[in-house]
Amino acid sequence: MIKMFRWRAVSFLLLCLVLLIGGWVLLGDWLVKRGIEAGGSGVLGTEVDVGWLKLRTGASAVEMKRLEIADPHNPLRNVLEAAHLVVDLAALPALEKKVVIDRMELTGLRFGTVRARPARPADANSSAGQLLAETKQWAQQFKAPLLALTPIDTIKSLVMDPAQLGTIKAANALVASTDSTREALEVAFTSLKVDPILDSAKALTARLKGANPSSLGLQGTVEAASSVKRTLDQISGARQQVVGFEKTATSGIDNLTQGLKGLDDARQKDYAFARELLKLPSFDAPNIGAALFGQQSTDVFQQALYYAQIAQKYIPPGLQPWRRSAPRQLRMAGTTVQFPRENHYPTFLLRDGRLGFSLGGDTTASGFSAVVSGLTTEPAIYGKPATFSASGDISGAHPLGIRMAGLLDHVRKVPLDSVQATVTGVRLPSIALPGLPFGVDPGTGSVEFSFSLQGDRIGGRWEIASSHAVWKSDSSKAGHLSTVENVLWQVVSGLSDLRVGAELGGTVRAPTLSVHSNLDAALAARLQTLVGDQAAKGEAKARAAVDRLVDEKVGPVKTKITGLQSDVAGRLGLQKQQLDEVQKQLESQLRTLTGGLNLPKIKL
Amino acid sequence: MLTLLKLLQSIFQTLHSEGTPRQVAAGIALGACLGLTPLLNAHNLGIFSAIALLNVSFGGGMLGWALFTPLGFLLDPLFDRIGHGLLDAESLRPLWTAWFNTPLVPFSNFNNTVVLGSLVAWIGLAVPIYFGARVGVAHYRATWGEKVLQ
Numbered sequence: 001m002i003k004m005f006r007w008r009a010v011s012f013l014l015l016c017l018v019l020l021i022g023g024w025v026l027l028g029d030w031l032v033k034r035g036i037e038a039g040g041s042g043v044l045g046t047e048v049d050v051g052w053l054k055l056r057t058g059a060s061a062v063e064m065k066r067l068e069i070a071d072p073h074n075p076l077r078n079v080l081e082a083a084h085l086v087v088d089l090a091a092l093p094a095l096e097k098k099v100v101i102d103r104m105e106l107t108g109l110r111f112g113t114v115r116a117r118p119a120r121p122a123d124a125n126s127s128a129g130q131l132l133a134e135t136k137q138w139a140q141q142f143k144a145p146l147l148a149l150t151p152i153d154t155i156k157s158l159v160m161d162p163a164q165l166g167t168i169k170a171a172n173a174l175v176a177s178t179d180s181t182r183e184a185l186e187v188a189f190t191s192l193k194v195d196p197i198l199d200s201a202k203a204l205t206a207r208l209k210g211a212n213p214s215s216l217g218l219q220g221t222v223e224a225a226s227s228v229k230r231t232l233d234q235i236s237g238a239r240q241q242v243v244g245f246e247k248t249a250t251s252g253i254d255n256l257t258q259g260l261k262g263l264d265d266a267r268q269k270d271y272a273f274a275r276e277l278l279k280l281p282s283f284d285a286p287n288i289g290a291a292l293f294g295q296q297s298t299d300v301f302q303q304a305l306y307y308a309q310i311a312q313k314y315i316p317p318g319l320q321p322w323r324r325s326a327p328r329q330l331r332m333a334g335t336t337v338q339f340p341r342e343n344h345y346p347t348f349l350l351r352d353g354r355l356g357f358s359l360g361g362d363t364t365a366s367g368f369s370a371v372v373s374g375l376t377t378e379p380a381i382y383g384k385p386a387t388f389s390a391s392g393d394i395s396g397a398h399p400l401g402i403r404m405a406g407l408l409d410h411v412r413k414v415p416l417d418s419v420q421a422t423v424t425g426v427r428l429p430s431i432a433l434p435g436l437p438f439g440v441d442p443g444t445g446s447v448e449f450s451f452s453l454q455g456d457r458i459g460g461r462w463e464i465a466s467s468h469a470v471w472k473s474d475s476s477k478a479g480h481l482s483t484v485e486n487v488l489w490q491v492v493s494g495l496s497d498l499r500v501g502a503e504l505g506g507t508v509r510a511p512t513l514s515v516h517s518n519l520d521a522a523l524a525a526r527l528q529t530l531v532g533d534q535a536a537k538g539e540a541k542a543r544a545a546v547d548r549l550v551d552e553k554v555g556p557v558k559t560k561i562t563g564l565q566s567d568v569a570g571r572l573g574l575q576k577q578q579l580d581e582v583q584k585q586l587e588s589q590l591r592t593l594t595g596g597l598n599l600p601k602i603k604l
Numbered sequence: 605m606l607t608l609l610k611l612l613q614s615i616f617q618t619l620h621s622e623g624t625p626r627q628v629a630a631g632i633a634l635g636a637c638l639g640l641t642p643l644l645n646a647h648n649l650g651i652f653s654a655i656a657l658l659n660v661s662f663g664g665g666m667l668g669w670a671l672f673t674p675l676g677f678l679l680d681p682l683f684d685r686i687g688h689g690l691l692d693a694e695s696l697r698p699l700w701t702a703w704f705n706t707p708l709v710p711f712s713n714f715n716n717t718v719v720l721g722s723l724v725a726w727i728g729l730a731v732p733i734y735f736g737a738r739v740g741v742a743h744y745r746a747t748w749g750e751k752v753l754q
Binding site for chain 2: 003004005006009010012013016092095096097098321326329331332333334335336337338339340341344345
């Protein structure tokens with residue numbers, strides 16, 4: 001009989017187990033470190049590095065040093081850097097492969113630090129990579145035209161594709177509409193059947209011509225009078241039909257006339273489009289704000305939207321199974337599905353996080369603290385929104401203050417993510433003005449920021465203010481500034497106050513952004529004076545180019561509508577006139593037959 | 605090339621080992637799990653222990669692993685679909701939810717579409733693999749085996 005078990009193998013398996021344990025002791029820290037780096041990178045779409053990690057199995061804790069999270073939008077910068085991090089884990093959830101952090105302490109947190117080497121970009125096919133591309137695409141729609149300061153008279157001739165013009169599209173639609181209206185009116189006119197009534201009335205008139213009661217006799221007179229009255233009733237009915245048709249025709253033609261007005265509106269938009277193609281400078285104050293500082297404000301909101309969308313992606317509301325791509329491996333990774341259950345542990349939960357951080361130039365002063373609580377991947381289980389707040393002040397020669405509060409409320413049906421922050425006394429980054437050979441170093445100032453995303457609704461405000469701004473021109477181009485650039489430089493270089501703000505609104509799909517600064521009005525006035533004439537020439541050029549294409553289409557449409565209008569008026573006029581004439585004749589004959597007496601109602 | 609030669613050598617060693625066709629076939633059927641399913645998962649610890657502990661051909665197990673690994677790679681898209689079908693099935697959701705929230709079970713990665721799909725596929729194929737291998741080994745030994753040894 002063959003033995004079922006090979007007991008000798010137990011020692012072999014024990015050896016394997018010892019090797020496994022030994023491997024874990026030797027490599028466990030490294031494996032967890034790699035796991036955190038890979039997982040963090042996958043979620044955030046950027047490189048996450050952990051300098052050192054130690055698992056403290058006995059204490060259910062993990063200790064890390066030099067945690068760096070690169071900026072997904074700038075590979076040369078870290079979004080944050082933490083010098084030291086201690087995570088106390090709950091042991092029981094760990095048995096279910098869940099991470100429940102009872103307490104986390106981060107110290108030496110710094111923001112916006114320069115990286116020693118560029119960060120690896122996110123995999124374009126990963127969900128974070130796709131989200132990054134989507135938010136970049138989203139920000140593109142706010143791309144404000146540069147302040148085009150080249151002389152206007154160098155404008156190249158404008159070549160446009162007629163298909164790009166809204167007026168052409170609207171005119172084509174109006175032609176089709178005119179044709180269908182004409183056909184409909186034609187059918188309605190034919191169905192009036194006025195001509196047979198007119199013919200019958202005319203025939204009756206001819207038959208009774210010269211007739212009188214004495215020639216017709218009593219019976220003949222009564223019958224003739226009845227015929228006349230019947231025909232008069234038919235004429236009255238026909239007139240009502242004609243009036244009804246007139247109303248229908250008038251309404252149809254009114255619609256077409258409205259369409260013609262719509263063409264004028266479309267033409268105005270086409271003028272704007274042509275102006276854009278010519279890159280004519282628009283020196284209205286709001287445009288100047290957007291051209292000078294649009295990029296900065298867009299960058300800020302783009303980043304906020306990116307993180308908010310990551311939060312919405314990884315913190316789904318409700319308790320439905322949650323699918324996510326598994327980490328990449330040699331074989332196909334597949335999809336990992338999580339099955340949350342009420343009154344159980346969520347897959348990830350940070351109950352209480354304490355953060356100590358530095359801001360500004362003095363990174364040794366950790367005068368700031370922040371608290372994060374209730375951050376979880378299954379808020380429906382936890383039952384409370386995640387909140388975070390930060391505050392702190394440093395007094396002295398360079399006072400610095402921060403007030404910040406945020407909320408990730410995914411407990412509700414439509415998730416709400418919001419953040420509000422005010423930082424005072426912070427060193428603001430330099431701003432290069434796009435398309436211009438100078439920029440501004442705002443120095444120390446304040447930043448206010450708020451952002452919210454609720455479902456598709458988006459809102460935000462960003463403001464920076466400084467009273468020590470220093471303007472700097474590109475030294476290599478200092479001697480070659482154009483006249484307009486010189487004027488700009490004269491306006492801005494004397495200003496030390498800088499206030500820039502932006503408001504975001506609308507929906508993610510159709511957002512609105514307005515950017516303003518304290519420079520807008522002053523610059524607009526100077527520039528409009530300087531280039532007013534040339535801008536007018538360019539405007540005329542753009543209009544002429546549009547008119548040349550549009551008139552070819554709009555002229556015939558107008559003619560068609562006018563033709564239809566006069567045709568309808570002519571036909572209706574003729575019908576009405578004929579009805580009037582024959583009615584008069586019949587009434588006259590009726591008077592002759594009745595001798596001016598009203599006949600009793602005769603049952604016909 | 606060297607890998608292929610080693611594989612051929614392993615095939616011949618196993619076919620000419622002292623194990624009965626049943627032992628070799630059982631080893632191949634168990635080893636198929638190591639090849640068909642993603643290796644670094646908890647269930648494969650159990651399978652490896654079974655190959656070592658049970659009186660099946662260890663060489664057969666390693667042969668099954670080697671033979672079915674390329675097939676596993678090839679069939680991953682199919683396993684993914686099977687896994688999706690199972691994990692998305694409404695009727696099975698209570699079971700998955702219970703497993704997902706049971707200590708240690710989630711470490712099996714049963715909630716990954718490829719892992720679950722390939723494991724289920726292996727469970728379905730294990731018996732046919734066993735019988736196919738048993739017939740194949742017996743046939744080989746009765747016909748070609750003698751000639752190869754000579």
